Amino acid sequence: MRRGVRRTTDGGRPSRRRRPPARFLGIDIGGTKASAVVVDRTGRIRHRAGTVLHDRKDPPTVVARILRLVDAGLAARPGSVRAIGVGVAAQVDSRQGLVLHAGNLGWGRVALGPRIARHADRPVRLINDAMAATYGEWRVGAGRGARHVFGLSLGTGVGGGMIVDGRLALGSHGAFGEVGHMTIVSGGRPCTCGHRGCWEAYVGGWAVAERAREAVRAERRSGRLPVGFLDPRARQWTARQVFAAHRAGDPIARRVVRETLDHLANGAVGIANAFDPGLIVLVGGWIAGLPEAVERVRRAIRTSAQPTAARTRVRAGLLGEDAVAVGAALFARDGAVARAG
Amino acid sequence: MRRGVRRTTDGGRPSRRRRPPARFLGIDIGGTKASAVVVDRTGRIRHRAGTVLHDRKDPPTVVARILRLVDAGLAARPGSVRAIGVGVAAQVDSRQGLVLHAGNLGWGRVALGPRIARHADRPVRLINDAMAATYGEWRVGAGRGARHVFGLSLGTGVGGGMIVDGRLALGSHGAFGEVGHMTIVSGGRPCTCGHRGCWEAYVGGWAVAERAREAVRAERRSGRLPVGFLDPRARQWTARQVFAAHRAGDPIARRVVRETLDHLANGAVGIANAFDPGLIVLVGGWIAGLPEAVERVRRAIRTSAQPTAARTRVRAGLLGEDAVAVGAALFARDGAVARAG
Numbered sequence: 001m002r003r004g005v006r007r008t009t010d011g012g013r014p015s016r017r018r019r020p021p022a023r024f025l026g027i028d029i030g031g032t033k034a035s036a037v038v039v040d041r042t043g044r045i046r047h048r049a050g051t052v053l054h055d056r057k058d059p060p061t062v063v064a065r066i067l068r069l070v071d072a073g074l075a076a077r078p079g080s081v082r083a084i085g086v087g088v089a090a091q092v093d094s095r096q097g098l099v100l101h102a103g104n105l106g107w108g109r110v111a112l113g114p115r116i117a118r119h120a121d122r123p124v125r126l127i128n129d130a131m132a133a134t135y136g137e138w139r140v141g142a143g144r145g146a147r148h149v150f151g152l153s154l155g156t157g158v159g160g161g162m163i164v165d166g167r168l169a170l171g172s173h174g175a176f177g178e179v180g181h182m183t184i185v186s187g188g189r190p191c192t193c194g195h196r197g198c199w200e201a202y203v204g205g206w207a208v209a210e211r212a213r214e215a216v217r218a219e220r221r222s223g224r225l226p227v228g229f230l231d232p233r234a235r236q237w238t239a240r241q242v243f244a245a246h247r248a249g250d251p252i253a254r255r256v257v258r259e260t261l262d263h264l265a266n267g268a269v270g271i272a273n274a275f276d277p278g279l280i281v282l283v284g285g286w287i288a289g290l291p292e293a294v295e296r297v298r299r300a301i302r303t304s305a306q307p308t309a310a311r312t313r314v315r316a317g318l319l320g321e322d323a324v325a326v327g328a329a330l331f332a333r334d335g336a337v338a339r340a341g
Numbered sequence: 342m343r344r345g346v347r348r349t350t351d352g353g354r355p356s357r358r359r360r361p362p363a364r365f366l367g368i369d370i371g372g373t374k375a376s377a378v379v380v381d382r383t384g385r386i387r388h389r390a391g392t393v394l395h396d397r398k399d400p401p402t403v404v405a406r407i408l409r410l411v412d413a414g415l416a417a418r419p420g421s422v423r424a425i426g427v428g429v430a431a432q433v434d435s436r437q438g439l440v441l442h443a444g445n446l447g448w449g450r451v452a453l454g455p456r457i458a459r460h461a462d463r464p465v466r467l468i469n470d471a472m473a474a475t476y477g478e479w480r481v482g483a484g485r486g487a488r489h490v491f492g493l494s495l496g497t498g499v500g501g502g503m504i505v506d507g508r509l510a511l512g513s514h515g516a517f518g519e520v521g522h523m524t525i526v527s528g529g530r531p532c533t534c535g536h537r538g539c540w541e542a543y544v545g546g547w548a549v550a551e552r553a554r555e556a557v558r559a560e561r562r563s564g565r566l567p568v569g570f571l572d573p574r575a576r577q578w579t580a581r582q583v584f585a586a587h588r589a590g591d592p593i594a595r596r597v598v599r600e601t602l603d604h605l606a607n608g609a610v611g612i613a614n615a616f617d618p619g620l621i622v623l624v625g626g627w628i629a630g631l632p633e634a635v636e637r638v639r640r641a642i643r644t645s646a647q648p649t650a651a652r653t654r655v656r657a658g659l660l661g662e663d664a665v666a667v668g669a670a671l672f673a674r675d676g677a678v679a680r681a682g
Contacts, residue, residue: 173652178650182614307432
């Protein structure tokens, strides 16, 4: 009623009666930083709401910073944010908007979705970050128009998500596509999750760095350490440094990368066979450091997958570092639309 | 029109005007035999249409025998078969009803669905056998009422299917859930599919038998062959014989079974993590020979899967050897219903 009255008093200025254009806020919460974008109905980025680093990872500090990102997104003009999507590097309960377990943040259960919804007075949808990236690539990126897409996320961790028959599969606990913890070497290397032989324990960024360190140590002990680019005195490298050393010709890094690509390809053949997605989109920071991975995965699937799965296409994502935030925003958009309809 | 005329002439006997009760014919085509059942709307088996063995595996011979099974099913009284479902141990194109590749039958492309449909003048739906078994367990077996179910089929081969959010996932090429060719030991044992390290190459019935043979050979070479139940002069055993020898205390069979259960458990942890099904139903002939596998898989998932996936329940199927035929029949029922509605 009050709304109707206000409209009547505005009656003389028709342009003011139009609702401002719809916007959707997407937030990407990773293990070391969070960033946010505001997109329009078509998924085009209209505004970047900024980035914050998790120099402290306790939930109150991180949540307070994320709420500031939310405020910055809500303030963006022109437009009006209708819904908020959150993609988080965690196991989540999408129905209730809960973070259940975020290894890289060291979080247990955090009711992040309801907290943001209260603060922003907007509907909030929270999903796993790899699912968000998959959704974004499906809606406006490399998977546009496909009925099935597997989004494989290669970064510090390994994750995934899948569009099954035109819908994002959430699974029973919001973890569908969590292929980082698919067993790839039965009884193999210990993973951070406590199990052994997970794919992530071979091709995740942390595992690539760890395997490089072990290889350098083994060479050192053998006394035949070649002059290379991996500084043997360093206590740790990042996967990015290992990839750079590989490109520069460091023999240890080359071996580590070759083995990494073998494990990546073997796991990808398994995904093509077991999920039959027709299309795999590779997302995440890893690919920028090792672009040949796309062709390697493509070839392995063509030559080694089951006869029909061998036709699975493989593409690099198109949204780059924005995939999670844009995907989360579009997931919120489509949820809002679904509720409205 | 003719039908209407006939009805009029039957007008004096109202009981004859009723349509006979609806029945659905389900056919299970495996690598060595085919069998068929007729079920009513509730999935109850009303009739068994028989079994035929593939002593010859060429498509014309097998198809002719399957058409005889179809005729026997159509002739079953009372009732009238409304639709036919076919579950086949093969890669299939469900949309067109084609067998694309059936390794155990040695078939390439066979237009089986259209052939049966022409012969029987009924709608025919054709799916992979593990998918059919999953569908059956979901509709009337151990997965009844669940929104998500992964059906893991353990037999000579290893296969699977999944109900995702209340629908059978077919995948891009009708092969969703083909976890037998998920990589479990990257770079490991050669599989019949040409790739290495597939799960089936460790836990499929053929692989269990092959590993037992290798273990006996190795013991023989070492000169310390213990007195056991696995006859070292035999050229081949079946998995069932290996399991029986294990139960009887044969030390080689026990070791082979222990390793098999380890690989089974590690793969199942990967399925719980990557497909997040909430419920895994174990189907196929293997489980009858090694019932402790159910508890072993259950325990591995509880202790080694991701925090949420660790809640995944594990059950043995309830439909036994009828799972594929009953599931195919119900898949045809639901397809027919969907078309009618």
